[in-house]
Amino acid sequence: MNLTKVAVCITGASGVIYGLELVKALKKHVNCYVYLIISRWGWTVMKHEASRKLIDEVFSIVDEYYPEDELDAPIASGSSCPDAVIVCPCSIKTLSSIVQAHCENLIVRAVIVALKQGRQVILVIRETPLTKHIIELMMKAADMGIHIVPACPGFYHKPESINDIVKFVVGKVLEILNIRHDMYRPWRMMSGHGSDK
Numbered sequence: 001m002n003l004t005k006v007a008v009c010i011t012g013a014s015g016v017i018y019g020l021e022l023v024k025a026l027k028k029h030v031n032c033y034v035y036l037i038i039s040r041w042g043w044t045v046m047k048h049e050a051s052r053k054l055i056d057e058v059f060s061i062v063d064e065y066y067p068e069d070e071l072d073a074p075i076a077s078g079s080s081c082p083d084a085v086i087v088c089p090c091s092i093k094t095l096s097s098i099v100q101a102h103c104e105n106l107i108v109r110a111v112i113v114a115l116k117q118g119r120q121v122i123l124v125i126r127e128t129p130l131t132k133h134i135i136e137l138m139m140k141a142a143d144m145g146i147h148i149v150p151a152c153p154g155f156y157h158k159p160e161s162i163n164d165i166v167k168f169v170v171g172k173v174l175e176i177l178n179i180r181h182d183m184y185r186p187w188r189m190m191s192g193h194g195s196d197k
Contacts, residue, residue: 003177005033005082007075007114009107012041013089015126015151016049020058021163021170022088027061029174029181034061035075035082037107039068041091068105076109078117084177085114089126089151092134098123099140115144122173126151147176157184 006026010019019042026034036058038046046055059065066073074080087094087107094107103109114121123146127134138148153159153168164184171183 003030003032003083003179005035006177007035007037007082007085007110009037009039009085009087009090009110010042010046011039011087011089011091011094011107012045013091013094013126014045014049015089015124016042016046017054017166018124018126018151018169019088020046020050020054021166022086022173023058023062025167025170025174025181025183026179029179032083033063036062036065037068037073037075037110038065039091039094039105039107042068066106068107071103071106071109073106076106076113078113081113081117081119082110084120084122085110086122086124086173087111088122088124088173090123092125092127092137095123095125095134095137095141098146099137099144111146115146120147120177121145122147122149122176124149124151124169124173149173149176156187159184 008023010016023034097108098111101112111121142148151169153165159165167183171181174181
């Protein structure tokens with residue numbers, strides 16, 4: 001996929017570092033134009049979970065930033081729709097609003113516009129445990145053509161830090177977008193070809 005413009009949306013779910021690292025990865029691996037949208041609750045969680053250094057770093061490289069209530073932003077229109085919209089992390093409230101096409105903010109509006117324009121949409125769900133109702137919402141989103149990426153890291157790459165774990169999930173998002181990356185070491189069979197032994 002030839003990506004030139006991507007919207008990264010951060011909502012009020014725990015795990016804002018996934019979204020921040022995703023912005024860095026997109027700029028590093030494809031250097032595409034990145035829009036950043038942060039919800040009001042996303043900001044609240046970000047101030048609690050992320051360092052000022054990381055936040056400043058991301059804002060120094062992002063191309064455009066919009067708060068969730070700026071519904072007249074260019075990406076709210078199909079004529080300016082980015083190639084992909086990624087909600088990372090995605091709260092259950094946002095998931096529900098997307099499934100119901102309830103465009104209460106710019107994040108949901110950007111997703112709905114991307115869907116109607118046939119663009120890629122990825123939701124990085126950061127919630128556990130999952131109730132039947134939440135699973136049903138994710139199934140409905142998948143039926144709409146949305147990629148669901150639960151923030152469930154693997155450990156076969158032998159992470160040595162929290163950042164290694166975060167990069168695993170970000171790498172999975174990049175793979176859906178067909179972006180080659182160095183976020184984590186791919187799986188190597190423990191016997192036969194590819195063994196590290």
